[in-house]
Amino acid sequence: MSSYLKETPTRDGFFGDYGGAQLPPVLEPHFKAIAEAYDKISKSADYIRDLRYIRKHFQGRPTPVSHLKNLSEICGGAQIYAKREDLNHTGAHKLNHCMAEGLLAKHMGKTKLMAETGAGQHGVALATAAAYFGLECEIHMGEIDIAKEAPNVTRMKLLGAEVVPVGFGGRSLKEAVDSAFESYVPQADTALFAIGSVVGPHPFPKMVRDFQHIVGIEAREQFLEMTGDLPDMVAACVGGGSNAMGMFAGFIDDADVALYGVEPMGTSSKLGEHAATITFGEDGDIHGFRTMLLKDEAGEPAPVHTVASGLDYPGVGPEHAHLYRTGRANYTAANDKEALDAFYKLSRHEGIIPALESAHAVAFAMREAASNPGKSILINLSGRGDKDIDYVTETYGFSVDS
Incomplete structure (x- = not known):
C-alpha cells in the first residue's frame, strides 16, 4: 500500500480533524471488537486468499x-x-466491501448482517453476501427509496433479506441509518452492522475504503x-x-x-x-x-x-x-x-x-x-x-x- 494509506487514518480513526467514534457505551466494546478483528484478519494470508478467490470466481x-x-x-x-x-x-461497487464484511462476520462468529441502504445497491450486495455465507440479513430502507428503487427491493427479498421500511422524518437514507442503528443495538452480540459507505464510527471509514x-x-x-x-x-x-x-x-x-x-x-x-x-x-x-x-x-x-x-x-x-x-x-x-x-x-x-x-x-x-x-x-x-x-x-x- 502507498504511504498515505498506511499513515491515514490514525489508530483512533481520525483523518486530520475528521472521523473518530462517538458511540453509546453499550456499543463501544462491539466496535472495538470489529476494529481488532479487522486489524488481525487484514494481515492474514488465509483471509486475503479467501477474499481474492471470491473476487475472481464469484464477483x-x-x-x-x-x-x-x-x-x-x-x-x-x-x-x-x-x-x-x-x-x-x-x-455496482458495493459488493467489494459487502463480501469482505461477510467474511469478517464469519470470522467473528456472527450469524447476521445488518445495514441501511439508499438506492438499494448496498442492500442487494449485502443480501448477496449473506446468502453466500449462510447468514441472516436485515436491511433498513426509507419509504421514498423503496418506491423509487422497487427492482432492488424485489432482489433483496429474493435473496432472503428482511427489508424494513422506514417511515419517519425524510423517509430516505439518513433515516434508514438511524433505524438500522436502533435495531442493531440489541442484536450486537450476534449481528455485524455492515455500514454501506466510508461513513460511520471507526473502523468503518478505513475498512470500507480498504475493501474498495x-x-x-x-x-x-x-x-x-x-x-x-x-x-x-x-x-x-x-x-x-x-x-x-x-x-x-x-x-x-x-x-x-x-x-x-x-x-x-x-x-x-x-x-x-x-x-x-x-x-x-x-x-x-x-x-x-x-x-x-x-x-x-x-x-x-x-x-x-x-x-x-x-x-x-x-x-x-x-x-x-x-x-x-x-x-x-x-x-x-x-x-x-x-x-x-x-x-x-x-x-x-x-x-x-x-x-x-x-x-x-x-x-x-x-x-x-x-x-x-x-x-x-x-x-x-x-x-x-x-x-x-x-x-x-x-x-x-x-x-x-x-
Whole structure:
C-alpha cells in the first residue's frame, strides 16, 4: 500500500480533524471488537486468499476500463474512460466491501448482517453476501427509496433479506441509518452492522475504503496498460463516498492526477433541494463521527434532495472532508438535469445504462471534456441503471427532451 494509506487514518480513526467514534457505551466494546478483528484478519494470508478467490470466481473481478469513444467525440476535447463497476456482480461497487464484511462476520462468529441502504445497491450486495455465507440479513430502507428503487427491493427479498421500511422524518437514507442503528443495538452480540459507505464510527471509514481500494488498484494498472500513461483527471460521484474513495485510493500518491468528487446539486443550491455536503456544508457530527455536514437553522442535519437515492445523505465520509481541507481532492457538483442528460446520452451513444448516482460522474466528464483538449478523464462508473429505469422512464420519458 502507498504511504498515505498506511499513515491515514490514525489508530483512533481520525483523518486530520475528521472521523473518530462517538458511540453509546453499550456499543463501544462491539466496535472495538470489529476494529481488532479487522486489524488481525487484514494481515492474514488465509483471509486475503479467501477474499481474492471470491473476487475472481464469484464477483467477476477484475472489471474492465472502457474507452467511451462516442461520448468523447460528442463532447470534444478530452478523452473519457470509465472503470466499469457496473459489471461487478450485483451491478455496482458495493459488493467489494459487502463480501469482505461477510467474511469478517464469519470470522467473528456472527450469524447476521445488518445495514441501511439508499438506492438499494448496498442492500442487494449485502443480501448477496449473506446468502453466500449462510447468514441472516436485515436491511433498513426509507419509504421514498423503496418506491423509487422497487427492482432492488424485489432482489433483496429474493435473496432472503428482511427489508424494513422506514417511515419517519425524510423517509430516505439518513433515516434508514438511524433505524438500522436502533435495531442493531440489541442484536450486537450476534449481528455485524455492515455500514454501506466510508461513513460511520471507526473502523468503518478505513475498512470500507480498504475493501474498495481494489477499484483504484485495477483502474490504475488497466489505464497504464491501455494508454501508457496515467489519467489527468479521476472522478467519481460522492454521497457517503465509498466508490470515490475506492477509486481515489489507487491514485492518491500520484501528484499529477487530479481527483474530483462530484456531489449532487439536486434542483437548486437552496438548502433542502440538494445534497452537496462539501460544497455547502460545515463541520459537524452525524451517526457517530465528525465530518462535514449540511445543517438546518437549528444546527441539525438538514433535509436533502437528489434524483439519485444513493447520494441522498446530509453528511460525507470523513476522509473526503479531510481530502477537501488538505486540497488533495477537488469537489464539485452536478444537478439533477445534468445527471439525467448524462444518463440518456451514455445509454444512447455507448450502450451503457448507468445508475443515476454514476451519471453525476458522467455529467462531470461531459462538462469538463471540452475545456481540456489533449487530456484524459477516468470516471468510476460505480453502478448500472437497471434499478432506475422504471423510475426514470415513468417520470421523465425515454429521452432528456421527453
